[in-house]
Amino acid sequence: MKEVVRNVFIKSDNTIFTRSKYGSHYGEKVSEGFREWIPWRSKLAAMILKGYRINFKGNEKVLYLGAATGTTLSHLADIIDEGIIYAVEYAAKPFEKLLELVKERKNIIPLLADASKPWLYSGIVEKVDFIYQDIAQPNQIEILEENVRFFLKKGGEFLIMVKARSIDSVADPREVFDRVRRSLSKKFEVLASDSLEPYHRDHIFIHAKA
Amino acid sequence: MKWKVWFGTIENEEIEVSKNLIESFEKASNDEPLPFNLFEYGLKVFQNEKEYYRKLRQVAIESTEKKVEKEIKREDKYAIALVKALEEVEEAINLLKEKLEDLSEIKEDELVKDFKEKIKSLEGLLERIEKEIDDVMKKISPNVTEIAGSKIAAKLLERAGSFEKLISLPASKIQIIGAEKSLYKALARMRRGKTAKIPKHGVIFIHPFIRTLPKSKRGKMARFLAAKIAIAAKIDYFRGEVEEELYEAVRKRYEELRRK
Numbered sequence: 001m002k003e004v005v006r007n008v009f010i011k012s013d014n015t016i017f018t019r020s021k022y023g024s025h026y027g028e029k030v031s032e033g034f035r036e037w038i039p040w041r042s043k044l045a046a047m048i049l050k051g052y053r054i055n056f057k058g059n060e061k062v063l064y065l066g067a068a069t070g071t072t073l074s075h076l077a078d079i080i081d082e083g084i085i086y087a088v089e090y091a092a093k094p095f096e097k098l099l100e101l102v103k104e105r106k107n108i109i110p111l112l113a114d115a116s117k118p119w120l121y122s123g124i125v126e127k128v129d130f131i132y133q134d135i136a137q138p139n140q141i142e143i144l145e146e147n148v149r150f151f152l153k154k155g156g157e158f159l160i161m162v163k164a165r166s167i168d169s170v171a172d173p174r175e176v177f178d179r180v181r182r183s184l185s186k187k188f189e190v191l192a193s194d195s196l197e198p199y200h201r202d203h204i205f206i207h208a209k210a
Numbered sequence: 211m212k213w214k215v216w217f218g219t220i221e222n223e224e225i226e227v228s229k230n231l232i233e234s235f236e237k238a239s240n241d242e243p244l245p246f247n248l249f250e251y252g253l254k255v256f257q258n259e260k261e262y263y264r265k266l267r268q269v270a271i272e273s274t275e276k277k278v279e280k281e282i283k284r285e286d287k288y289a290i291a292l293v294k295a296l297e298e299v300e301e302a303i304n305l306l307k308e309k310l311e312d313l314s315e316i317k318e319d320e321l322v323k324d325f326k327e328k329i330k331s332l333e334g335l336l337e338r339i340e341k342e343i344d345d346v347m348k349k350i351s352p353n354v355t356e357i358a359g360s361k362i363a364a365k366l367l368e369r370a371g372s373f374e375k376l377i378s379l380p381a382s383k384i385q386i387i388g389a390e391k392s393l394y395k396a397l398a399r400m401r402r403g404k405t406a407k408i409p410k411h412g413v414i415f416i417h418p419f420i421r422t423l424p425k426s427k428r429g430k431m432a433r434f435l436a437a438k439i440a441i442a443a444k445i446d447y448f449r450g451e452v453e454e455e456l457y458e459a460v461r462k463r464y465e466e467l468r469r470k
């Protein structure tokens with residue numbers, strides 16, 4: 001077993017885990033202080049399994065947009081074990097499950113809010129080192145940029161997950177991805193980007209620096 | 211400039227600490243990004259970092275818990291009200307268009323222009339209602355919206371009466387929601403010993419995957435789509451998490467039927 005990112009381990013059979021003091025959150029297996037991380041359920045796990053790395057120190061301040069029921073967030077909270085994650089989600093239903101996670105973890109601050117209106121939580125979220133966005137919205141880039149403007153420290157980084165169909169339901173995914181990458185690279189330094197196949201069809205990630 | 215933060219207000223570097231943290235937390239909105247780091251001011255109010263986050267987290271959990279409960283109770287009502295508004299505005303537009311036609315056949319004058327303007331402004335309103343329906347449905351019923359589109363998803367909810375009722379309907383019922391009238395007519399005919407066609411689809415008929423198929427295959431697609439909608443509605447109601455496989459299955463079935 002090899003530690004590839006802080007508290008993230010990959011076994012020789014290509015399964016991935018986070019080191020964790022906590023129990024199962026979404027049906028993943030837990031044993032001897034490790035939680036299995038299912039790449040079909042989490043785009044961040046898929047990205048790491050495909051060989052990409054993010055150099056987390058563990059004490060970062062992170063803004064997470066689109067937390068849903070907290071599947072990926074639960075693992076990110078294992079990684080950022082000495083930091084703070086502000087978790088934004090606007091749908092009430094998945095938030096019920098998210099709250100279970102939040103009550104267990106001391107390093108997550110929950111926000112039931114619309115990520116396209118960052119001013120509404122501007123007096124709550126501090127300046128952060130990292131933004132993670134997974135919201136599947138046609139204007140997700142705009143939303144990202146507003147959140148960068150409000151909260152990201154200079155030199156901070158972000159990681160976004162893009163689903164082709166939610167940006168443009170008819171265009172060829174490759175074309176959509178090119179468009180998104182091009183528009184982001186005008187303002188930011190793109191560090192890495194790739195598809196998330198075979199784990200997530202027609203999805204890519206983009207890791208960039210402000 | 212007075213900045214509103216979750217633990218009070220900050221003006222000219224002076225902090226006024228709120229007496230009700232839940233209230234200040236819920237009103238911590240500012241038009242522009244704060245020109246300072248909130249956390250540093252927070253440290254002046256709370257003894258240390260640990261205490262700052264402990265309090266913030268406690269307030270956030272308490273406020274969010276209440277909001278979540280309240281929203282779940284009323285969000286389907288809002289979507290339903292929007293659908294009703296949409297249909298009434300649509301009707302008003304059609305009515306005005308008819309009148310406009312009558313009028314302009316006879317005389318082209320100021321009044322006709324006023325009619326045209328009114329119609330245009332109502333069409334603007336219609337667009338805004340549609341956009342709101344789209345936003346709301348994506349949020350409260352992401353899976354049904356993903357496979358059926360927000361308009362169909364909202365109309366199904368409205369015809370069913372509530373989210374709870376929608377998830378109790380079998381797929382066969384979902385398939386013909388919105389076609390009840392023609393169903394009753396057909397049944398009445400059959401009761402009289404005549405032949406009649408049972409409708410194969412109601413509001414789901416406007417779905418592009420049904421409309422673009424040859425007539426002979428639409429029934430099959432409608433049945434499949436309705437079955438998936440029934441599953442999607444339950445996931446939305448109980449978990450609210452997106453299942454990518456649902457859309458994939460619907461798309462595959464469509465491709466199959468199209469090729470055959």
Ligand SMILES: C[S@@+](CC[C@H](N)C(=O)[O-])C[C@H]1O[C@@H](n2cnc3c(N)ncnc32)[C@H](O)[C@@H]1O
Nearest residue numbers: 066067068071072089090091114115116134135
């Ligand atoms: C694909 S899911 C996220 C999955 C999650 N990141 C994970 O891996 O566990 C997208 C989520 O973004 C949320 N979302 C979409 N638009 C949003 C917005 N404007 N503000 C906040 N949340 C949003 C949706 O409700 C949904 O729960």
